Amino acid sequence: MTGSAGLTRATLLKDLRLEWRSKDATNAMLFFALLVVVIFSFSFDPTAEESRRIAGGLIWVAFLFASVVALNQTWARELRNQVLDAYRVSPAPANSLFLAKVWGNFLFVSGLEALMTPLFVVFYNLRALGPGYQLLIVAGLGTWALVVNGTFFAAISLRTRSREIMLPLLLFPISIPALLAMVEATSAILTGEYSAKFWIVLLVTYDLVFTMASLFFFELVLHAE
Amino acid sequence: MLVETAPSPIPPVVTVTNLVKQFGRFAALRGVTAEFQPARLYAILGDNGAGKTTLLRSLAGLSLPTRGSLSVLGATNPREVCAQIGYMAHPSLLYDEMSGMENLCYFARLYGIDDPERSRSLIRWAKLDPQLERPIGQYSQGMRQRVSLARALLNDPKLLLLDEPFSNVDAGSAREMVRLLTELRARGRTIFVVTHQASLLEDAADEFVWMAEGQIVNRTPSLLAAEVR
Numbered sequence: 001m002t003g004s005a006g007l008t009r010a011t012l013l014k015d016l017r018l019e020w021r022s023k024d025a026t027n028a029m030l031f032f033a034l035l036v037v038v039i040f041s042f043s044f045d046p047t048a049e050e051s052r053r054i055a056g057g058l059i060w061v062a063f064l065f066a067s068v069v070a071l072n073q074t075w076a077r078e079l080r081n082q083v084l085d086a087y088r089v090s091p092a093p094a095n096s097l098f099l100a101k102v103w104g105n106f107l108f109v110s111g112l113e114a115l116m117t118p119l120f121v122v123f124y125n126l127r128a129l130g131p132g133y134q135l136l137i138v139a140g141l142g143t144w145a146l147v148v149n150g151t152f153f154a155a156i157s158l159r160t161r162s163r164e165i166m167l168p169l170l171l172f173p174i175s176i177p178a179l180l181a182m183v184e185a186t187s188a189i190l191t192g193e194y195s196a197k198f199w200i201v202l203l204v205t206y207d208l209v210f211t212m213a214s215l216f217f218f219e220l221v222l223h224a225e
Numbered sequence: 226m227l228v229e230t231a232p233s234p235i236p237p238v239v240t241v242t243n244l245v246k247q248f249g250r251f252a253a254l255r256g257v258t259a260e261f262q263p264a265r266l267y268a269i270l271g272d273n274g275a276g277k278t279t280l281l282r283s284l285a286g287l288s289l290p291t292r293g294s295l296s297v298l299g300a301t302n303p304r305e306v307c308a309q310i311g312y313m314a315h316p317s318l319l320y321d322e323m324s325g326m327e328n329l330c331y332f333a334r335l336y337g338i339d340d341p342e343r344s345r346s347l348i349r350w351a352k353l354d355p356q357l358e359r360p361i362g363q364y365s366q367g368m369r370q371r372v373s374l375a376r377a378l379l380n381d382p383k384l385l386l387l388d389e390p391f392s393n394v395d396a397g398s399a400r401e402m403v404r405l406l407t408e409l410r411a412r413g414r415t416i417f418v419v420t421h422q423a424s425l426l427e428d429a430a431d432e433f434v435w436m437a438e439g440q441i442v443n444r445t446p447s448l449l450a451a452e453v454r
Contacts, residue, residue: 017323018322081317081320082316083319086318089285089310090335090336090380091308
């Protein structure tokens with residue numbers, strides 16, 4: 001594997017290795033997501049039918065909050081010792097770095113979802129009445145929507161003073177269409193009352209538009225002073 | 226301020242013309258004009274805030290000039306020739322959690338170098354052991370600086386920009402680094418060293434470039450010459 005793809009792979013492997021050694025993002029994200037699930041379970045005591053209606057919202061809000069913890073860590077290692085400057089003075093394409101970070105966050109957040117979903121199923125006694133396989137599609141598309149924007153806005157907020165606050169302020173408003181689609185699609189699949197196709201198409205469109213926009217502007221963000 | 230130098234038939238490797246860099250209302254560089262010849266070691270000296278690091282970052286393409294122009298290895302935008310520039314900053318630009326060899330292998334990929342032999346030979350050149358598995362965070366400052374220098378040399382650059390390479394380094398390690406730099410200069414590399422420890426370069430540097438308040442105020446062939454003037 002050569003060129004941009006090889007560099008993306010090398011950067012992704014480097015990030016996974018660093019995370020494996022430090023577990024900075026994983027520990028914080030897991031602990032936070034677990035807290036959210038437990039707090040939600042104490043706050044609500046819904047029937048099985050009500051659970052199916054509200055679970056889409058609960059699940060995605062929990063994942064959104066937990067993913068912000070991971071996304072805030074995205075560039076933390078590059079900030080230490082100003083490692084990003086080593087990237088900026090090299091001829092390496094900016095998008096290789098960006099895509100590696102997006103894939104890294106996608107893997108972290110997907111792993112979190114895989115661990116937390118069974119807990120949601122148990123706590124809320126969930127069972128899909130619609131086509132269950134579509135939940136995997138919604139999870140993949142929804143996670144990509146969160147991490148592609150999150151990685152991009154985390155890079156922008158690097159140059160702000162209170163970057164950990166800045167990320168959610170930038171990310172949440174722009175994620176509203178995607179979040180709406182994720183929640184509606186998940187609810188549609190769990191209740192089986194209507195088709196999730198429209199919301200899935202909306203998610204695909206959202207992912208394409210924001211991935212292209214992020215790739216287009218990332219070089220500018222990376223080399224900004 | 227233009228500081229006169231003897232005309233040379235060899236085209237300069239770096240030319241800066243009336244270079245101004247402002248951060249808000251503060252001018253870090255105030256109209257720097259100078260030429261620098263290839264295969265020479267320049268020591269950039271001056272007090273804190275004199276503009277040394279800003280000049281170096283401008284040459285590396287990390288800082289865009291507010292006004293004026295510069296030419297580095299024939300390009301007006303240093304980013305166009307970044308594959309031929311090596312940059313070592315005051316911070317290490319290394320990942321603390323990875324070993325020296327892991328760091329070099331990763332950064333080599335940024336320059337399209339897949340063969341780990343390049344990283345291995347540079348680690349040995351810097352008098353370190355490629356087998357050392359300790360993360361950089363546990364290295365001594367001297368070892369870290371030498372790995373940092375090795376990182377800047379991964380692409381075998383024609384122009385080497387070093388910002389405070391001897392800071393927090395013991396005398397022995399600093400002398401070793403100076404020896405490595407003179408070796409590079411002898412191989413035709415142009416080297417800029419920003420430092421507060423000018424005496425370390427007394428015998429090695431070809432020229433001492435003195436900066437104050439964002440300008441080059443003097444250029445001398447030796448430290449002694451500066452004292453006499």
